[in-house]
Amino acid sequence: MPISTITSSPFNDQKPGTSGLRKKVKHFQQAHYLENFVQSIFSSIGDFKGKTLILGGDGRFYNQDAIQVILRMASANGFAKVIVGQHGIFSTPAASVVIRKKKAFGGIILSASHNPGGADEDFGIKYNTGNGGPAPEKITDAIYEKTLEITEYDTLDSQTDIDLSQLASHDLEGMTVQVIDSVTDYAQLMNELFDFEAIKTMISEGFTLCFDAMHAVTGPYAVEILEKQLGAIPGSVINGISKEDFGGGHPDPNLVHAKHLANLMFSDESPDFGAASDGDGDRNMIVGNNIFVTPSDSLAILTANAHLVASYKGNITGVARSMPTSQAADQVARKMGLDSYETPTGWKFFGNLMDADKVTLCGEESFGTGSNHIREKDGLWAVLFWLNILAVRNESVNDIVQKHWLEFGRNYYSRHDYEGIETESANAVITGLREKVKSLTGTQLSSLTVSYSDDFSYTDPVDNSVSDHQGIRIGFSNGSRIIFRLSGTGTSGATLRIYYESYETETENMNEDTQDALKELIIISLQLSKLEALTGRTEATVIT
Numbered sequence: 001m002p003i004s005t006i007t008s009s010p011f012n013d014q015k016p017g018t019s020g021l022r023k024k025v026k027h028f029q030q031a032h033y034l035e036n037f038v039q040s041i042f043s044s045i046g047d048f049k050g051k052t053l054i055l056g057g058d059g060r061f062y063n064q065d066a067i068q069v070i071l072r073m074a075s076a077n078g079f080a081k082v083i084v085g086q087h088g089i090f091s092t093p094a095a096s097v098v099i100r101k102k103k104a105f106g107g108i109i110l111s112a113s114h115n116p117g118g119a120d121e122d123f124g125i126k127y128n129t130g131n132g133g134p135a136p137e138k139i140t141d142a143i144y145e146k147t148l149e150i151t152e153y154d155t156l157d158s159q160t161d162i163d164l165s166q167l168a169s170h171d172l173e174g175m176t177v178q179v180i181d182s183v184t185d186y187a188q189l190m191n192e193l194f195d196f197e198a199i200k201t202m203i204s205e206g207f208t209l210c211f212d213a214m215h216a217v218t219g220p221y222a223v224e225i226l227e228k229q230l231g232a233i234p235g236s237v238i239n240g241i242s243k244e245d246f247g248g249g250h251p252d253p254n255l256v257h258a259k260h261l262a263n264l265m266f267s268d269e270s271p272d273f274g275a276a277s278d279g280d281g282d283r284n285m286i287v288g289n290n291i292f293v294t295p296s297d298s299l300a301i302l303t304a305n306a307h308l309v310a311s312y313k314g315n316i317t318g319v320a321r322s323m324p325t326s327q328a329a330d331q332v333a334r335k336m337g338l339d340s341y342e343t344p345t346g347w348k349f350f351g352n353l354m355d356a357d358k359v360t361l362c363g364e365e366s367f368g369t370g371s372n373h374i375r376e377k378d379g380l381w382a383v384l385f386w387l388n389i390l391a392v393r394n395e396s397v398n399d400i401v402q403k404h405w406l407e408f409g410r411n412y413y414s415r416h417d418y419e420g421i422e423t424e425s426a427n428a429v430i431t432g433l434r435e436k437v438k439s440l441t442g443t444q445l446s447s448l449t450v451s452y453s454d455d456f457s458y459t460d461p462v463d464n465s466v467s468d469h470q471g472i473r474i475g476f477s478n479g480s481r482i483i484f485r486l487s488g489t490g491t492s493g494a495t496l497r498i499y500y501e502s503y504e505t506e507t508e509n510m511n512e513d514t515q516d517a518l519k520e521l522i523i524i525s526l527q528l529s530k531l532e533a534l535t536g537r538t539e540a541t542v543i544t
């Protein structure tokens with residue numbers, strides 16, 4: 001076979017974060033850089049000779065180029081077949097669906113998620129295993145070790161590109177490349193999970209919705225499912241044309257970046273339901289007329305109402321949330337007699353729990369919600385889950401949320417991000433806190449008593465693996481919490497995230513302004529962390 005072994009040199013980049021390798025496009029375009037990482041993946045994942053790989057990405061700048069490089073390397077390395085989404089597109093959840101459905105060895109997903117795209121922006125690559133989920137730390141560590149010692153990679157002599165624009169099969173030096181529709185398998189699974197007839201009826205009777213695809217990957221998925229299959233009026237999906245640079249926007253579905261949708265939902269023209277998804281389609285934001293549903297509340301509400309969705313009724317084994325996610329889902333689990341788990345940040349930590357059937361639903365404060373139907377979080381899935389509940393309950397989003405708080409209490413919640421801090425200063429904040437939390441338990445801070453404080457360590461209940469240093473937790477006796485952690489997904493400097501949560505059960509206090517409700521915690525956090533002294537920052541960059 002006409003294969004070349006190219007000499008390359010190790011790259012001494014910092015370790016990839018929670019979701020694979022994310023860097024500026026220009027960084028990826030350095031000679032041999034992408035190839036080194038891909039070879040490091042192929043050298044770390046076991047024997048795939050004769051097996052199938054799934055390949056696709058969120059369509060951002062460099063997606064198509066990277067796919068051609070990976071196809072040639074997959075062939076040279078011995079894969080029998082690669083299934084690629086048309087035009088090189090798969091949303092992250094759709095890639096997970098296809099990996100599982102085709103029983104593939106694994107998949108490579110090209111995305112930097114919610115980070116901006118374009119020639120000067122971000123690109124990313126990650127490997128998912130045969131269960132459809134992000135590779136566990138054992139594999140990502142092995143990949144990283146390989147990148148430090150790699151000296152050569154295998155690729156084809158020929159530089160011919162495969163045509164990804166048509167649904168067809170091709171031979172690439174003995175390896176089959178099959179180009180499939182990016183949406184079909186995903187849409188079919190959604191149809192099996194949710195009551196499309198009930199949602200269709202609700203929409204035909206006048207229910208209105210707006211889905212903001214943010215010019216990212218979910219455009220074609222949302223148009224097919226929401227408009228074509230469920231009958232939402234054309235135009236219900238906005239910013240539905242996928243673009244390489246996401247139209248210059250920041251495809252992160254929150255009230256700051258999906259401003260247009262947020263304004264619409266709080267105006268007189270508001271439709272009944274609003275939602276948005278991110279760059280690669282795994283995140284979601286849910287908004288009702290005059291109400292924003294926090295991702296933490298969304299997880300709790302889906303759990304409490306799962307019995308209304310036929311495919312989940314009686315099938316919820318447990319619920320998991322990442323550590324900084326509010327404890328709203330725990331309140332539901334307690335009342336419903338379900339097991340609940342607190343995992344470190346990163347979807348990969350849910351994989352073992354789902355594979356062992358310990359949890360069915362999981363969610364994160366970072367706008368990620370999902371279930372065991374795949375092993376990634378899933379933006380449109382969350383939207384359809386909500387629509388199914390709305391169709392059954394025939395109540396507004398606002399009513400559903402208010403009734404939920406009355407039954408389970410309200411967890412006020414907010415995240416303050418300090419972006420682009422110098423890495424050294426950010427580390428100093430965390431190191432200082434790490435020392436402090438050793439002796440905080442039992443002390444009084446302002447009017448609150450600390451009931452526990454630690455640097456979160458997680459022991460996986462399935463394989464007993466231990467993940468240390470997952471963020472600073474300070475819990476108070478009234479159920480409030482302050483969490484500090486450094487982002488694992490940024491590409492320039494460090495981002496410090498501070499998460500605040502308080503728990504309210506008094507009806508008359510349930511509709512306060514969130515920042516007001518959390519004021520005492522915010523003041524405590526700034527004093528405790530010496531944030532201003534160590535970083536010079538007086539204000540958060542983004543508050544969600």
Ligand code: G16
Pocket residue numbers: 018019112113114282283322345346347348364366368486487488489490497
């Ligand atoms: C990724 C992971 C999520 C995690 C998030 C945290 O999200 O997949 O599980 O919650 O990172 O981000 P950070 O470390 O910046 O707080 P995504 O959507 O970027 O893949």
